[in-house]
Amino acid sequence: MSFILDILFPKKCVGCKKEGSYFCQNCVSNILQTDLVCPRCEKLAVGGQTHPICRRKFGLDGLWSLGIYDNPLKSAVQTLKYKRVKDLAEVLADITIEYWAKYQPFLLEKIKRSRGEGWVVIPVPLHWWRDNDRGFNQSGEIAKLLSEKLGLDYLDALKRNRYTRSQVKLKGRDRQQNIRNAFEMDSSLRGAERRGNLINVLLVDDVWTTGSTLRECCYILKRAGAKKIWAITLAR
Ligand SMILES: [Zn+2]
Numbered sequence: 001m002s003f004i005l006d007i008l009f010p011k012k013c014v015g016c017k018k019e020g021s022y023f024c025q026n027c028v029s030n031i032l033q034t035d036l037v038c039p040r041c042e043k044l045a046v047g048g049q050t051h052p053i054c055r056r057k058f059g060l061d062g063l064w065s066l067g068i069y070d071n072p073l074k075s076a077v078q079t080l081k082y083k084r085v086k087d088l089a090e091v092l093a094d095i096t097i098e099y100w101a102k103y104q105p106f107l108l109e110k111i112k113r114s115r116g117e118g119w120v121v122i123p124v125p126l127h128w129w130r131d132n133d134r135g136f137n138q139s140g141e142i143a144k145l146l147s148e149k150l151g152l153d154y155l156d157a158l159k160r161n162r163y164t165r166s167q168v169k170l171k172g173r174d175r176q177q178n179i180r181n182a183f184e185m186d187s188s189l190r191g192a193e194r195r196g197n198l199i200n201v202l203l204v205d206d207v208w209t210t211g212s213t214l215r216e217c218c219y220i221l222k223r224a225g226a227k228k229i230w231a232i233t234l235a236r
């Protein structure tokens with residue numbers, strides 16, 4: 001079946017359009033690394049760990065992104081979003097783990113040492129203001145694959161609140177409050193918490209832009225009892 005599909009819809013590299021794979025080796029090696037920054041002040045930080053003075057009770061503990069939001073990674077993220085290419089998600093998850101282990105190993109080693117215990121992977125739900133009614137959550141797809149490859153539990157613990165107002169007309173504080181109201185906890189998280197599984201979270205999104213969505217998701221999860229939360233994104 002996949003053979004037939006390959007003939008009808010040949011795999012093309014998201015970067016250079018060369019046939020044969022979704023993301024060719026040459027383009028993968030052209031992904032530009034981002035500086036590792038603190039998720040609060042966005043200034044340089046060792047390993048992407050939140051500066052001690054930037055730590056807040058309900059704030060993120062660190063941020064790691066695969067690369068800069070520029071081509072070829074940008075076109076990979078966009079292809080994933082609009083075309084739902086699951087094989088591409090697989091490739092991106094593999095590259096993420098490979099680069100993560102290479103450029104920022106300490107968090108992965110910490111997770112390995114804990115044998116996955118106490119760490120779960122949670123995706124940021126679909127962004128309602130991006131008007132994606134097609135129901136494909138690319139962050140969920142990446143999060144699921146990362147959890148499988150890292151041997152961690154996957155929890156779809158955050159739900160988008162249907163009653164949130166459109167973000168477009170809101171300003172400043174209203175906007176922030178609106179985002180805060182946008183997500184609610186799913187009962188699965190409380191269940192995990194009760195079983196003692198939920199301690200630390202890898203919070204996965206496709207792109208870090210202002211970080212407001214990831215910060216708000218972190219806030220809700222920490223209010224619910226999560227201890228350490230790292231934001232993991234494909235691009236920044
Ligand atoms: Zn290529």
Ligand SMILES: [Zn+2]
Pocket residue numbers: 038039040041042043050051054
């Ligand atoms: Zn900082």
